[in-house]
Amino acid sequence: MERRKFLRNLGISGSALTLATGAVMPSFARNEEFAEPTFKMDFAPHFGMFRNSAPDGIVDQLNFMADQGFRSLEDNGMLGRSVEEQTLIAKTMESLxxxxxxxxxxxxDNWKVSLTSGKQxxxxxxxxxCRKSVEVAKRVNATWMTVVPGYFERNLPIGVQTGNVIEAYKRAAExxxxxxxxxxxxxxxxxxxxFLRHADQSYMICKAVDSPACKILYDIYHMQRNEGNLIATMQKTWDExxxxxxxxxxxxxxxxTGEINYQNxxxxxxxxxxxxxxxxxHGNANPGVEGExxxxxxxxxxxxS
Incomplete structure (x- = not known):
C-alpha cells in the first residue's frame, strides 16, 4: 500500500497531522517499494499541482511528490503560512x-510597491x-527567496531607478x-x-550589488516571452x-505543451x-488525476538521460 493511501485509511488529514498533545507526528521515509524512479534533474513541484492524486492536504501531497521521484518543493506563499504549518512542512520534507x-x-503587492522609486x-x-524572511527560511530549511523590485517609476531616469534598486538589494544582502x-x-x-524584465539587466544589478546573497532567478517561461535565445542568454549570465x-x-x-525545446x-x-x-x-495543461x-x-x- 502506498504511504499516502495508508495515511488516508487512518483518517489522518495532511493539514492536521498532529497528535492529541499537539506534537507533530513523524512522517514516513520514501517507500522505495512503491516509488517511481527519482528524477535526475531536481524538479520542484508546488502545493496544488497534485491535489487530485493526493487530496488529503499538504503532507499527503508531499508524500505523493516524493513517491513520484521529486526531490524538492517550492512554495511561493510560505511567508504567509502559520508557524505551525511551516514547521509541519519542514519536518515532513526532512523525513522524505x-x-x-x-x-x-x-x-x-510587491509589484506595485516599487524599489525603483527610492522612497524610504x-x-x-x-x-x-527580508528580516522576517530570514526567520522563515531557517524554520523551513530554505536557501533561496524570490525578490522583484516592482514597477517602473515613470518620472525618474532609468539609471536612477537602477541605482535605487541596487541600493535596496545591497541593504537586503547585508x-x-x-x-x-x-x-x-x-x-x-x-x-x-x-522594471525587471531581462537577464542582462539582472546580471548588471548582481554585479553592482556584489554579494553571494544576490543572484538571478532565471524563469525560462518569462525569458522566452521577453527575449528568447534561451541557451545563449543563460550562457552569458550563467555565473549569476x-x-x-x-x-x-x-x-x-x-x-x-508549447514551443520551448526543454530537452535541449x-x-x-x-x-x-x-x-x-x-x-x-506553471499550471497543469489538463485537469484531474489524468492531467497530473x-x-x-x-x-x-x-x-x-
Whole structure:
C-alpha cells in the first residue's frame, strides 16, 4: 500500500497531522517499494499541482511528490503560512529527504510597491520583510527567496531607478548574507510596467550589488516571452544564475505543451554542472488525476538521460 493511501485509511488529514498533545507526528521515509524512479534533474513541484492524486492536504501531497521521484518543493506563499504549518512542512520534507526551493519575499503587492522609486517607506518595508524572511527560511530549511523590485517609476531616469534598486538589494544582502541565504531576483513578463524584465539587466544589478546573497532567478517561461535565445542568454549570465524555474510558452504549462525545446535546455543546464533546483512554476495543461499523470510523464520525457 502506498504511504499516502495508508495515511488516508487512518483518517489522518495532511493539514492536521498532529497528535492529541499537539506534537507533530513523524512522517514516513520514501517507500522505495512503491516509488517511481527519482528524477535526475531536481524538479520542484508546488502545493496544488497534485491535489487530485493526493487530496488529503499538504503532507499527503508531499508524500505523493516524493513517491513520484521529486526531490524538492517550492512554495511561493510560505511567508504567509502559520508557524505551525511551516514547521509541519519542514519536518515532513526532512523525513522524505526533500529540500526547500524558493518562497517569495512578499510584503504585500510587491509589484506595485516599487524599489525603483527610492522612497524610504518602500525601502523600510522591503527590508523589514527580508528580516522576517530570514526567520522563515531557517524554520523551513530554505536557501533561496524570490525578490522583484516592482514597477517602473515613470518620472525618474532609468539609471536612477537602477541605482535605487541596487541600493535596496545591497541593504537586503547585508541581512541575508550572514545567514548563508540568497535572494534571487526574477525578471518577469507579466506586465510591461514591471522594471525587471531581462537577464542582462539582472546580471548588471548582481554585479553592482556584489554579494553571494544576490543572484538571478532565471524563469525560462518569462525569458522566452521577453527575449528568447534561451541557451545563449543563460550562457552569458550563467555565473549569476542561482535558481531556475520552468513553464512552457504559450500557456505556462508543463514542458511539451508549447514551443520551448526543454530537452535541449535541460541538457545545457546539466552540462553546466547545475546542482540547484528547477521550480515547476506553471499550471497543469489538463485537469484531474489524468492531467497530473500527464504532467509527470512530461517531466519524465524531458529529464536528462
Amino acid at each position: 529527504g526533500m529540500r526547500m526551493g524558493v518562497f517569495v519575499v512578499d510584503g504585500g 517607506e518602500f525601502m523600510d518595508h522591503f527590508l523589514d520583510t 541581512i541575508f548574507e550572514p545567514h548563508g541565504l540568497v535572494m534571487v531576483m526574477e525578471p518577469l513578463s507579466d506586465n510591461p510596467d514591471l 544564475i542561482a535558481y531556475i524555474q520552468i513553464g512552457d510558452n504559450p500557456g505556462r504549462k508543463e514542458p511539451g 535546455v535541460f541538457k545545457f543546464i546539466h552540462e553546466k554542472g547545475f546542482k540547484g533546483i528547477c521550480g515547476m512554476e 499523470k500527464a504532467l509527470i510523464e512530461a517531466y519524465r520525457k524531458v529529464d536528462i
